[in-house]
Amino acid sequence: MDAVLPPGIKREQFASLVADLQKVVGREFVFTDTQWELPAYNDAYLTTPAELHQPSAAVAPANVEELQRVLEVARHYKAPLWTTSTGKNFAYGGPAPRKAGYIVLDLKRMNRILEVNEKHGYAVVEPGVSYMDLYRHLQKIGSKLWVDCAAPGWGGVLPNMTEHGVGYTPYGDHVTMQCGMEVMLADGTLVQTGMGALPGSQTSHLYKYGFGPSMDGLFTQSNFGVVTKVGMWLMPEPPGYRPYMITFEKESDLHAITEVLRPLKVNMLIPAVAMTVEMLWEAAVQVTRRDYYTGKGPIPDSVRKKMRSDLKIGAWNFYGALYGPPPMMDNTWEVIRDAFASIPGAKFYFDEDRAKDDVAWQYRKKLGAGIPNMTEYNVMNWIPNGAHIDFSPISPVTGVDATKQYELIRDRCNKAGFDYCGEFAVGWRDMHHIFCLTFDRNDAKEKARANKLFGDLVDAAAAAGYGEYRTHLDFMDRIAGTYNWNDSALLRMHEKVKDAVDPSGILSPGKMGIWPKSMRKGRA
């Protein structure tokens, strides 16, 4: 790959910028080598040419003092920085910047677990701490607190929360479980939000809202500051954990499953994020497409039927778990079982009913107890050179919406020649529909088709009143453009905030469609 420069910066200025960054973090933590250092900052799962997202450099500060000085250098040169923490936000762009030439601000070295509070049930972490890091630490110190992890366990505790990620235990809504935040503004000011603003506060990680406006949300999915520390509530290990799986025979059962599920969720009988998983997702984590079908286009129904029988899975597969003392779990289970038994063909499974080598069951069982693992990445093994981007619209928890969304995506997906692979994740009142669009990363035509399909889905979903909760770099402007009520009042407000807190426009320009004034022409 050829070297690129930050937008608006000449070669000699860039050399001086790099030298200044080296003075701050040391030569070994400014990366400019295009052969050995910068390739790992690319997004491995791009559907667009890598050149569009190639950084000019990366810089990795070790602490907030170094970060402060990095921001000073960036302001001086008006150099755009792109913040990444653990750098594993794959399917949404990984560590790659929104545009070519940005300098990646890599916070992976800021990876301290600052506190584990057993009594009150929380941990305080820096941006570079992965779920596995925290899990191993808790194991090492003999903690009885659980992690709640994203499915890819190498992801980061802090950045997954700021990206509005979810996990699979009752603490799965990560933003809800965040309490207390330290953030550095573009001018280098370090701010403690909430109770942390009170010197000597004992409740920084116990009460979320502090005094006055609650600011934390401004720094999630945003480019208004650099989050350097968060408190995350951790769930105490419950007296009992009993994960279960319910399989359903018919594709059309999605409607009934969702209707049965809603009151169980609203009344908190199912405390964790409830997953209704389509059969192909279950299959893809344990077999390959070529094991069953070598033709082109989506796999036919007859083949799907055979896979379901071989793998003992349903057309839809519901995952949940019981938590608590055994008598409580027994009672709750009766309600849940009776509710889902109203759907003809429903089959119920506990751990003892599934095989030890059932890859799909075993990793879901781990996720429900917050044990980080990477098994879900197996979905990319479905095809050779598999990569994926995720399309994830939000809808109400109703059978009508679930079916409408499923058909909207499935039909367009099949028409474009891809297999539908998706799941519905139900939170407090919402449903995330996650469509995992898997494509061959070595096939340029297929990547272009995937990119086009994704764009078509954004438009079709928006036309039906559905918006996405998160997205890949390449679609940030397009999706931000769908949230356009009242002449894009929300986006215009975001821009006002951006101009006020980052007048130099150095922090992650274009993140979620928010551009600084100097780059607003770049908005699609």
Next chain:
Amino acid sequence: MKARLMKEILIGRRTLACRLVSAMLALGIVGAGGTVNAADAAAAATPAKVTLSPETLAKGSELFVKNCIMCHDRGMEHPGTAALTYLYGKDKGALEDRDNLTPDFVRFFVRHGRGLMPGFRTGELNDAELKVLAEYLSAGPHPAVPAK
């Protein structure tokens, strides 16, 4: 699969494997987001075995557990192992079971990735650590390490 195995048998020299990786870099055959299939041939290298000090072995194993084992532990529930099993066959799926890895080969794929594996950044695994990790994997096969 047969053709690939043949290619691996034919290209069975460590030095050749190193040259291949260097040449591919120079020619830009492998690179960010690009195809790396040609580099698979280098996996066939038959390295001259080196004996590592107990300290290097211990450190290498520790780095493997910290950085690699989530995807490359033994068992098809690990996506790296599954991917390599689909590619090379059952006995070559888990990296610690391999007897034909070379330091240059490991270094190349750690920094550039392949298939579903993204590259690892210097800020998360530095060059000195990568050197030890590469030596460790090149000294394989290694006995099973329980996942932590």
